Amino acid sequence: MHFKMDATSLSEFLAREFPQVAGDFAIEGVGEELVVRLRVREDHLRPGGTVSGPNMFALADVGIYLAILQRLGPVALAVTTNASMDFMRKPEAGRDLIARVRILKLGRVLAVGDVLIFSEGDTKPVARASMTYSIPPQ
Amino acid sequence: MHFKMDATSLSEFLAREFPQVAGDFAIEGVGEELVVRLRVREDHLRPGGTVSGPNMFALADVGIYLAILQRLGPVALAVTTNASMDFMRKPEAGRDLIARVRILKLGRVLAVGDVLIFSEGDTKPVARASMTYSIPPQ
Amino acid sequence: MHFKMDATSLSEFLAREFPQVAGDFAIEGVGEELVVRLRVREDHLRPGGTVSGPNMFALADVGIYLAILQRLGPVALAVTTNASMDFMRKPEAGRDLIARVRILKLGRVLAVGDVLIFSEGDTKPVARASMTYSIPPQ
Amino acid sequence: MHFKMDATSLSEFLAREFPQVAGDFAIEGVGEELVVRLRVREDHLRPGGTVSGPNMFALADVGIYLAILQRLGPVALAVTTNASMDFMRKPEAGRDLIARVRILKLGRVLAVGDVLIFSEGDTKPVARASMTYSIPPQ
Numbered sequence: 001m002h003f004k005m006d007a008t009s010l011s012e013f014l015a016r017e018f019p020q021v022a023g024d025f026a027i028e029g030v031g032e033e034l035v036v037r038l039r040v041r042e043d044h045l046r047p048g049g050t051v052s053g054p055n056m057f058a059l060a061d062v063g064i065y066l067a068i069l070q071r072l073g074p075v076a077l078a079v080t081t082n083a084s085m086d087f088m089r090k091p092e093a094g095r096d097l098i099a100r101v102r103i104l105k106l107g108r109v110l111a112v113g114d115v116l117i118f119s120e121g122d123t124k125p126v127a128r129a130s131m132t133y134s135i136p137p138q
Numbered sequence: 139m140h141f142k143m144d145a146t147s148l149s150e151f152l153a154r155e156f157p158q159v160a161g162d163f164a165i166e167g168v169g170e171e172l173v174v175r176l177r178v179r180e181d182h183l184r185p186g187g188t189v190s191g192p193n194m195f196a197l198a199d200v201g202i203y204l205a206i207l208q209r210l211g212p213v214a215l216a217v218t219t220n221a222s223m224d225f226m227r228k229p230e231a232g233r234d235l236i237a238r239v240r241i242l243k244l245g246r247v248l249a250v251g252d253v254l255i256f257s258e259g260d261t262k263p264v265a266r267a268s269m270t271y272s273i274p275p276q
Numbered sequence: 277m278h279f280k281m282d283a284t285s286l287s288e289f290l291a292r293e294f295p296q297v298a299g300d301f302a303i304e305g306v307g308e309e310l311v312v313r314l315r316v317r318e319d320h321l322r323p324g325g326t327v328s329g330p331n332m333f334a335l336a337d338v339g340i341y342l343a344i345l346q347r348l349g350p351v352a353l354a355v356t357t358n359a360s361m362d363f364m365r366k367p368e369a370g371r372d373l374i375a376r377v378r379i380l381k382l383g384r385v386l387a388v389g390d391v392l393i394f395s396e397g398d399t400k401p402v403a404r405a406s407m408t409y410s411i412p413p414q
Numbered sequence: 415m416h417f418k419m420d421a422t423s424l425s426e427f428l429a430r431e432f433p434q435v436a437g438d439f440a441i442e443g444v445g446e447e448l449v450v451r452l453r454v455r456e457d458h459l460r461p462g463g464t465v466s467g468p469n470m471f472a473l474a475d476v477g478i479y480l481a482i483l484q485r486l487g488p489v490a491l492a493v494t495t496n497a498s499m500d501f502m503r504k505p506e507a508g509r510d511l512i513a514r515v516r517i518l519k520l521g522r523v524l525a526v527g528d529v530l531i532f533s534e535g536d537t538k539p540v541a542r543a544s545m546t547y548s549i550p551p552q
Contacts (some may be wrong), residue, residue: 017185047155053199058192074455080191081303081386082358082408084222084498086526086544088519104530104539105502109385110410112500114528114542125518128528128544130206130500132358134386134406151542181352186312219524220496220546222360226381241399242392243364247523248495250362252390252404264382266390269402270360270496270546272405272524293461323431329494330472337467356467360498 004073006030010066013074018062018091025062029099034067037120038097056097056117060129062114063099068133071106078111078133085129090095092119097126104130111135140238148204151212151246158234163200166236172205175258178182187231194235194255195223201237203250204266205269206271216249223267228258230257234237235264249273280308282351286342290351294338295404297304301338303374310343313396314373325369332373333361336405339375340389344409347382354387354409361405368395373402388412418487420444427488432476439476442512449482451534452511463507470511471499474543477513478527482547485520490495492525496546503540506533511527511540518544524547 005013005069017020019034024044029035030071038044038051046052061080091097098118105112114130143151145165153160161183167173176182176189177198184190199218218245227236236256243250252268279358283303291298300320314320314327314335322328329385331404337356344354374394381388391405415483419427421441429436432462437541438458443449452458452473453467461467475494482492505511 005456010172020181030451043158052196053221054192054196057195058190061211079223081192082222082360083543084358084360086219086220087218088521088526104542107502112502112542117158125184128518128526130498130542132500133450136539220498222406222496222498224380224408226383226388242362242404245364250404252362266380266388266406267358269408270362296457310461311552329475329497330468333471333497334466334468356501358500359467359471360496362496363494409451 003070005070007101009074012068013065013069014062021058023061027066030070033114034063034070034101035060036063036066036099036101038099040096048060050091052098053087056087057129058081058128059097059099059117060085060115060127061131063115065099065133066132067101067103067113068111070105071103072135080131081134085127087127088122088127091126092122093119094129095119097122107135109135139235141168141208142199143208147212148208151207152200152204159196159200159219163197164203164206166206172201172208172239174237174239175202175237176203176237180245188229189235190227194225194265195221195267197237197255198223198253198265199254199269202269203271205241205251206244206249209241210273216273218269219272220270221267223265225265227262229264230260233259234256245273247273277304279346286346286351289345290338291340297338299336301335303342306346306376308340309339309379310376312339312342312375316372316374323333326367327373331361332363332403333359335373335375335393336361336391336403337407339377339391340407341409343377343379343389344382344387347379348411352376354411356407357410358408359405363403363404365400365402367402368398371395371397383411385411417444417484419484423458423488424484427483428476428480435476436471436514439472439473441480442482444484446516448515449478450477450480450513450515452513457536460484465511469500470501470541471497471543473511473513473531474499474541476531477529477547479547481517481527482520482525485517487551492547492549494545495548497543499541499543501541503538505540506536509535518531521549523549
């Protein structure tokens with residue numbers, strides 16, 4: 001597949017459009033699978049030292065969104081319409097989270113992606129998410 | 139139904155256990171339906187002035203969690219295991235969000251709740267969520 | 277709200293378009309909430325005498341689909357794009373299932389509904405579902 | 415990983431416990447990924463000649479269920495508690511469906527799996543599902 005955006009252009013897009021959160025995320029791999037890191041900080045944590053649900057949601061959402069833009073280019077304001085998420089294990093304290101994103105459908109109107117989220121260095125996922133985005137007419 | 143926690147004790151629990159976010163939320167009604175307000179601030183917003191997905195997720199998660207504690211008491215560390223969410227309309231800029239929560243199942247091991255989220259003053263929901271929590275053995 | 281189809285026209289639509297399954301379902305109430313009965317038969321059951329998951333899925337799907345047609349008229353071939361379902365209790369053996377459907381969004385492109393499913397005569401739901409339908413251009 | 419059931423014992427289990435539907439399914443691969451075929455027949459179809467949603471749900475449900483038994487053995491009556499499904503493309507008329515199942519979590523109380531469903535011979539999935547099962551105490 002031909003991609004329209006690489007890691008640099010995706011990072012620049014994120015910094016420009018989402019300046020409040022762009023520093024939280026780093027794009028670590030761009031290919032059929034997009035890999036995004038959440039740089040875990042103190043204020044991402046819940047009591048007990050694990051990353052909170054909303055921050056894992058944000059990582060999944062950003063990851064799938066960027067994987068759509070990687071394919072479509074920075075042309076459109078895609079909007080999340082549905083999200084489904086399973087929280088399966090407690091993230092390891094003191095470790096970044098790594099999201100591995102696949103795009104399963106890239107239609108004219110809807111795009112669907114899914115993601116597995118891991119504590120860095122682990123092979124068992126802490127969470128799974130699938131999300132649908134509505135693609136506005138170009 | 140007999141409830142084990144009222145608005146005051148739920149608010150105190152939130153302030154004690156989740157001090158970083160407790161100020162964002164206000165409990166506005168406690169009955170079969172629990173009503174929770176997200177006091178929308180600048181840093182909850184996405185470009186365009188609407189509340190971001192992760193903040194709506196957080197509102198749904200806090201609301202259902204509190205509705206479970208309302209019934210079980212502050213005894214247990216319930217953990218979100220599954221979340222499903224539909225984002226249906228753009229929240230109105232400059233308005234708080236109101237979550238209306240129902241508990242659909244309160245089992246020995248699993249609890250399920252759902253929630254409709256509204257821009258304050260509107261009758262059409264901006265989002266819908268259902269979540270499952272694992273209840274640890276008491 | 278003005279509805280475009282009543283119980284009779286919805287039943288006729290079902291019999292004409294889905295003759296294989298139309299006899300399984302009966303429309304019991306048409307208003308803001310649409311009420312649909314699954315007439316439980318032997319071949320809907322799993323070992324243990326309860327209605328199987330796929331048959332509860334079918335009831336939710338038919339119910340939300342009909343509630344969309346009730347509002348749009350029999351004009352379009354809406355397609356299910358997403359479904360989320362919680363199975364919360366074992367249905368009672370030997371009882372029909374009753375689905376209570378709400379439409380939460382009726383957009384130009386997407387419609388969202390949710391449903392609670394009960395064993396007839398019970399007040400605690402056996403299942404909950406929410407589904408999204410893609411509405412083709414008219 | 416050591417598996418407790420192979421293709422033959424899983425097929426026998428299916429035939430014994432679910433005689434009504436066992437003939438619909440064939441186990442085609444057992445490893446980290448379990449591959450299950452839905453032998454599509456006339457009565458699985460919707461108008462237009464494609465497999466209906468409930469039949470795709472049944473395929474996903476059976477597939478993840480068997481992948482759990484493959485790991486746990488035929489000891490327990492696991493129950494589906496949550497299902498999330500995206501329907502992404504129309505299945506090809508006249509072709510079997512192939513489900514590719516992964517187990518993402520196998521806990522003491524809950525198991526989570528996901529599945530991609532393909533029209534045989536295609537590389538783009540027609541549907542995606544993730545499901546949670548409650549594992550009864552042994």
